[in-house]
Amino acid sequence: MADEIKSIGFVSRFFGAFGQFFKYMGNGQYAARCSAVSEGQKFASEVEPEVVTKTVEVVKEVEVQAPKLDTVSEDGALQLLQLLQQEARFIDFVKESIDGYSDADVGAAARQIHAGCSKVVSQYFTVDVVNDAPENSRVEVAADYDPKAIKLEGRVQGEGPYAGTLIHPGWQVTSTNLPKVSNTDSLHILAPAEVEV
Template sequence: MTQKIQPVSFISRFFGAFGQFFKYMGSGDYAARCQHVGQGELLAFEAEPKVITKEVEIIREVEVASPTLDTVNEDGAHQLLQLLQQEARFIDFLQESIDEYSDADVGAASRQIHAGCAKVLKQHFTIDVVSLDVVNSAVENSRVEVPADYDAKQIKLEGRVEGKGPYNGTLIHPGWKITETRLPKVSDTDNLTILAPAEIEV
């Protein structure tokens, strides 16, 4: 945009003319610049702006829609919480504030909770890595190739996702999936909301 030049008042022009006269007479370079301006050439601040073009990377984020359920079965969730409480005191640990405990105390308690939770998973579930050719035989931090028609529910691409694939990247985590569930069968589901009964010593 061309900068608008503000007009100079008569008094300023009158006194300025003397200074410009001696400056004009004393400097050949200054006199030459004045001649160029007098011939209608652009001033430095009136020059046309330089157009700068820059290539910008387009990053495409792949969003996977959350699964929608027509009905929600709460019994299995309640049953799992019951098992975690029985074997690992899981609910007790999460419901209690650990701010006042030292890291050593929290670490000692988490060992027992870890062992109990692992026992529940081992007894009632079979869990395996995501069974795909891309990650099935690969180890973490190794380079893998993801085909263009990959299943976005089983593979999550992170970082710059450009084009339609195939994609090359580093395996950060192989993923987990449940291959078998062995939760105990229950006939009375009314008691499943009681994760742990109140304990009273008499």
């Protein structure tokens, strides 16, 4: 039986979901793959071959473990959520059900949220690609590659080096410039309740 998948903490989930949102919006091929997976389609690497000959394959499984932290500071995550709410009403968008809205309405809202989120990211973070080669180009991956920076898809065999097609360049934060916060007591208030009197 496969090992049980361990739960991911809030900070990792937030930054993961935030990154996946822009990856989905910015990469049509990635969005198509996500849609195919959500409909139950399998990748070629997941389909068992009908006939197995006398060939023996040695497949190397690359396991990436999340860093284990004794304590996690939530201040930066809360501060980022505050900024996203102020500039893009991000929390309003993700907390409201969009089932009753048309695709055009959701698209119009997404355009405004995209502009606000883009402003926050560009103002407070310097973000660069991990691999600057054009998407869909052939790239070489060294045998001693960093599995945190490069994720190999498909059947990974042998010890490398590897050659493949770049399907996404990846993103990395090279610097941060979040405002200094002297009082963290109210960081958990992402947006105050608004009362008209």
